[in-house]
Amino acid sequence: MRKLARLVAAVLALPLALTGCGSGDDSNDSSKPTEVSYWLWDSNQLPAYQACADAFHTANPNITVKISQYGWADYWSSLTTNLVSGSAPDVFTNHLNYYPQFAGKRQILPIDDLVKADGVKTDAYAPGLADLWVGNDGKRYGLPKDFDTVAIFYNKGMLADAGITEDQMKTLTWNPTDGGTYEKTIAHLTVDKNGKRGDEPGFDKKNVKVYGLGLDDGNGAGVGQQMWSMYALSTGWQYTDKNPWGTKFQYNDPRFQQTIGWWRSLIDKGYMPSLAIARSGTSVNDAFGAGRYALSTNGSWMINTYYGYKDIKVGTAPTPVGPSGKRATIYNGLADSIYAGTKHKDQAWKWVKYLASADCQKTVGDKAVVFPAIPDALSIAEQKFAAKGIDISAFTVQIHDHTTSLYPITDHASEISAVMGPAMDAVLAFKADPSSLSKSNDEVNALFK
Structure with missing residues (x-):
């Protein structure tokens, strides 16, 4: 990534x-x-x-x-x-x-x-x-x-064991209140060390064998391209007042903060690993390849890596449809x-x-x-x-459906990362609430004054 x-x-x-x-x-x-x-x-x-x-x-x-x-x-x-x-x-x-x-x-x-x-x-x-x-x-x-977009990589064997079809993966929905069918799928794919699924009574969130959704070893800082951007953007939220060359970031928007709160809740529920586990030395893709994650959101540049793991049959699905009624992905290019x-x-x-x-x-x-x-x-x-x-259609469908958002292009990118990286770390580590990102937003916008 x-x-x-x-x-x-x-x-x-x-x-x-x-x-x-x-x-x-x-x-x-x-x-x-x-x-x-x-x-x-x-x-x-x-x-x-x-x-x-x-x-x-x-x-x-x-x-x-x-x-x-x-x-x-x-x-x-x-x-x-x-x-x-x-x-x-x-x-x-x-x-x-x-x-x-x-x-x-x-x-x-x-x-x-x-x-x-x-x-x-x-x-x-x-x-x-x-x-x-x-x-x-x-x-x-x-x-x-x-160019690149983001989609969901999934372990076909784990899907079959859970009774989830590949067609169901293509029609997932998401919202920041209860997570929609997307969270239900993540929960059902999560399995503890006793074989209990995340949506079953007796599930032990402190002893998880397979997490439904993987977490990258970063936090996405101020962009979250393959981590949280697809959820936030599907609410209708945008990074800046205009793109490219916006001068006012919008991390104080309730839609953004609710999205990050939901995303963090997956850790609390045991459906996604903690930031400490994600940073324990194994990349999100290698953990997927080792059977630790059933799903992993990542960019099209990682296709051959995910499909290259032995003994794992891999599929891809587009990101879920959000509250806006549309999917979303960052549209990036080199x-x-x-x-x-x-x-x-x-x-x-x-x-x-x-x-x-x-x-x-x-x-x-x-x-x-x-x-x-x-x-x-x-x-x-x-x-x-x-x-x-x-099949790369999970990545290209959003081009055809016009559900892409440009990568945020602004000045002060490194300074923004220096502010948002620690701020997002604190939120994911449960040391700060998502509302704390309003203060970070003020710090970021001060860079443009």
Whole structure:
């Protein structure tokens, strides 16, 4: 999962160093051999992008792309440090949570002139994705490469044992008062060490063998993409007064606080593990793979991980229909950005343009790892997933039904995380009530004054 690692605000606040770059000679002459450095964080995507790099080199013999892959947390801490020190990669995979800060500090290049000069059509991508990468200053900082949504992964064997059908999973409903059929399903899938289910008399919530719903080892901070966002958004709540570039967060909204209160109640009832258990060293997906969780909400980028566990038959269902009468999911997308200090601007742009092209995205689609941003490439991915026995409709149905919400794009992302992370920890640990998030909301909104 793209979990929002907390970047240290003080580091982000440092000025951009004006010296150096981590990429060899300073020639921008395309006729000379050049190595373009490129970073990404997802090891699952590395083979696909290496294939793109190989094809790119064949078409551009004088340009070699060197790919480096880091884990999510290390990626952002290393990237932030290198941007400040002047040794960042020429090109790197960027995230909507971080690019506003990089753009604001002029650490990444706007590419409007390059896009215009080469006639790149930004309407080639799935609706709305290209717009996400236009900053608050009106300049473009990336071209879409993929998109993601959230769905429910479930253990088919556990469903069958509980007498729950896969068709029932497709029609779940939710509300923050009693949890709807969604909570009933979670309760029935929860089993204690004596074999009692969560909705049966005598259930021992202090000795649970299988939790109905898994909990990630984070708390979602201020976004909760794969943790709680789908519930809160299905009430009609939104993160900010407008998106993108909102300046007023709405964590004080009763709908949000009621949602978090309900979500926390699953821990109290024994249907979901405590935050301490979730942080005991096993990821939410590995705990699912070990048979500790019957259900797990997660993003489409995790499909192959969940379906890759041995001896477990996995299915997916869309998120439940909420009080608004609709489902909800965050609609997120990635792009590649060019380091402002690169000594190989022309070559870096060629690589970025190729990454966003139909040729590369079809290569990525053929690997069936993520959902490419170009529709034709997505069709290839759908076919390849289907060939592996994976139906991705639980993730794409919300695109077709227009029940998606944009990832919240604002300034001050790291500072917001620094406020909301501890605040959400306190709520989940039962050290504070959900109403305490109103105070946190005031702290967040003070950042924009």
